[in-house]
Amino acid sequence: MVINRKEKSASRDFGNLVHHLPRAVFHPRSPQDIASLVKTSYESPAPFTISVKGQGHSTRGQAMARGGVVVDMRALREENNSNKKKNIRVIWREEGYYGDVGGEALWADVLREAAEMGVAPASWTDYLYLTVGGTLSNGGISGQSFKYGPQISIVHEMDVITGKGELVTCSSHTNSELFHAVLGGLGQFGIITRARIALHPAPKMVKWVRLLYNDFSAFTKDQERLISINGRKHNNNDNNDDDVALDYVEGMLLMHQGPINNWRSSFFPLADHPRIISLVTQHSILYCLELAKYYDEKSENNVDKEMQGLLEGLSYMPGFYYEKKVSYVEFLNRVRSGELKLQSQRQWDVPHPWLNLFIPKSQIMDFDSGVFKNIIFKRNITTGPVLIYPMNRSK
Known part of the structure; x- marks a missing residue:
């Protein structure tokens, strides 16, 4: 194990709004190193604050430890790489495929390893260069969540370091209270060092569509309609494995404050930019x-x-339908190119005052008028993406 007392990167995160210097940065070489650190603090007459940092994508300093110790999980990934140890293992058993994945592993690497075996997790985040332990500690929500649930719903088992420094294996059947507390627990109940996640046959291709609306009521009703179709089969045949439902549903705002093709992905054809801009002005x-919608050779x-x-019966604006067909991996990794572009322009590390909110259906129209129209638009305060994820409460 290595302790570094001069690492200023531990005082920053993706939000770049809060900066707290730790007393030290801890570079573990194994989960046992982390357990020893936590146990030392727990048993000390003067316990110290410990925070765990994966990729540092918190926005308000949650991965910092002012005057304490930051555990840099990248060190585990680097240790595994240098010793050619695999922190991502794809395993098959009679009940199907699963992945045993280190908490420090990136979802982008999980995708690469699993896709080589023709499998993949069903639920993702939009951005893949985050750690497994990080997103499972927060929930892991994306446009697939309405159908497959957030990422915390695809976990079978975990190895967790508790606040006493104990390394515990937990699942929904064993140490279940710890298991459910840690998933989405914001790191307050334990440190995830391994997760066993469900894997399924990976599709080959994706039909990717964007539709434009000028009416929020029509937009949100269509979102709700599309996620309610989840689970229907061809010809109502329960024995048919082909699901006619969509696999991903999201939404976003287009305003003059930001470009038509935002940094997350380039989609709209250049020739259509003038008429879309005209529509935004209007x-x-x-x-x-x-x-x-995912597909392969069988369903192409x-x-x-x-x-x-x-899409039949939806209320989008006529003439404003756009589509692409891309590979499954390209679709899942769609945000990466935008990130690299912003990095080249030195714009990736600017402050990100981002906020995630769950809004009940009963309040969504008020949120549109009160926040989208009367704050974001009228005050001209943002150029960042504003995303709208429809969710099924049952997931």
Whole structure:
């Protein structure tokens, strides 16, 4: 183990709004090193604050430890790489595939390793260069969550270091109270050092669609309609494995404060930018509904017809339908190119005053008028992405 007392990177995070210097930065070489550190603090007459930092994508200093010790999980990843140890193992048993994944592993690396075996997790975050332990400590929500649940719903088992420095294996059947507390527990109940996650056959391709709306009521009703289709089969045949539902549903705002193609992904054809900008000028805010349906060689001939059927009766603006067909990996990694572009422009490390909120259906129209229109638009205060994820409470 290595303790560094001069590492200023531990006082920063993605939000770049809060900066707290730790007393030291801890570079573990194994989960046992972390357990020893936590145990030392627990048994000390003067316990010290410990925080765990994966990729540091918190926005308000949550991964910092003022005057305490920051555990840099990147050290575990580097240790495994230098010793050619695999912190991502894809395993098959009779009940199916699963992945045993280190808490320090990046989801982008999980995708690469699993895809080589033709499998993948069903639920992702939009941005893949985050640690497994980090997103599982927060929930892991994306456009797939309405159907597959957040990432915490695909976990079978974990190794967790408790506040006493004990390394405990837990699942929904063993040490279940710890298991459920740690998943989405914001790091307050334990440190995830390994997660066993469910894997499923990975699709090959994605039909990716964006639709434009000038009316929020129509936009949100269509989102709700599309996520309610989840689970329907061809010809109502329960024995048919082909699900006609979408696999991904998100939404976003288009405003003059930001470019038509925001940094997250380039989508709209350049030739259409003038008429989209004209539409934004006319309506002040546009609502973009973003959809995706997965397919492979078996379902390739049906995907266009199925998408057409799903979109029938929706209230998007005529003439403002856009589509792409991309590989599954390209779709999941869609935010990466935008990140690299911003890094080249030295814009990736600017302050990110980001906020995530759960809004009940009963309040969503008030949120549109009160926040989208009367704060974001009227005060001209943002150029960042504003995303809208429809969720099924049952997931």
